[in-house]
Amino acid sequence: MKNWLAENKGFIVFVLCLGVFRTAVADWNPIPSGSMRPTLLEGDVVFVNRLAYNVKLPFTDIVVAPLGDPQRGDIVTFSSPRDGTRLIKRIVGVPGDRIEMHGDKLTVNGVVARYDATWAAPDPVAPGRTLESVHATEHLAGSERAVQFLPQVRARRDMAPLTVPPGHYFMLGDNRDNSEDSRYIGVVPRELLIGKANHIVVSADILDHWHPRLDRVGKSLD
Incomplete structure (x- = not known):
């Protein structure tokens, strides 16, 4: 064992440094599901800036120092407060915001989002299976984003008003009817935020024989 450690100490140091880098500085996150369609597609791999909001002790959720405030509209990776699963969603509510939904229409602080540029298209949900989806541009609080809805799917389209407590954030998937x-x-809670997704690094269509999607490489998510 000692001989193996001595012979491979360079590789071991490299792996440890890579682990620290990925848990404290920057990371990449594969997209396994369609919950962020149409912004992110299954098979996209996004670059995640782990220093966008917090400095954390490597391999932990212990915040050493805050670096920046998460903003409404940011796409972030985080650990689910329910079971620890890593998720990627969009922040739609920051501390103090009052969030509600009626018929899939988002309301923030009493202002109802405006939806335009709507169009329908078949949306792949599995190899060889599609569902009719409705795409739209959502306008709210001076920003806009592409979202989609799945009328055929049973979903939670209504939500009673909720005020986001201090130090917490309200997340939604852009695919509003297919997102946990x-x-x-x-x-x-802020300490469960991992980082901000900035760009798509690489992309391949996992629903169609892993065909590369070169047009998505380097796409900004700002």
Whole structure:
């Protein structure tokens, strides 16, 4: 064992440094599901800046120092407060915001989002299986984003008003009718935020024989 450690100490140091880098500085996150469609597709791999909000002790959720405030509209990775699963969603509510939904329409602080540029298209949900989806541009609080809805799917389209408590954030998937987000898992405490997703690094269509999607490489998520 000692001989093996001596012969491979360079590799061991490299692996340890890579682990610290990925848990404290930057990371990449594969997208396994369609909960962020149409912004993120299954098979996208996104770059995650772990220093966007907090400095944490490596391999822990212990915040050493805050670096920046998460903003409404940021796409973030975080650990689910329910079971620790790593998720990626969009922040739609920051501390103090009053969030509600009626018929899939999002309301923040009494302002109802505006939806336009709507169009329908078949959306792949599994190899060889599609569902009719409705795409739209959502406008709210001076920002906009592409979202989609699945009318054929049973989903939580209504939510009673909720005020986001201090130090917590309300998350939604852009694929509003197919996302396990704060409507189901609750608001997310800041210490469970992992980082901000900035760009798509690589992309391949996992529903169609892993064909590369070169047009998505390097796409900004700002």
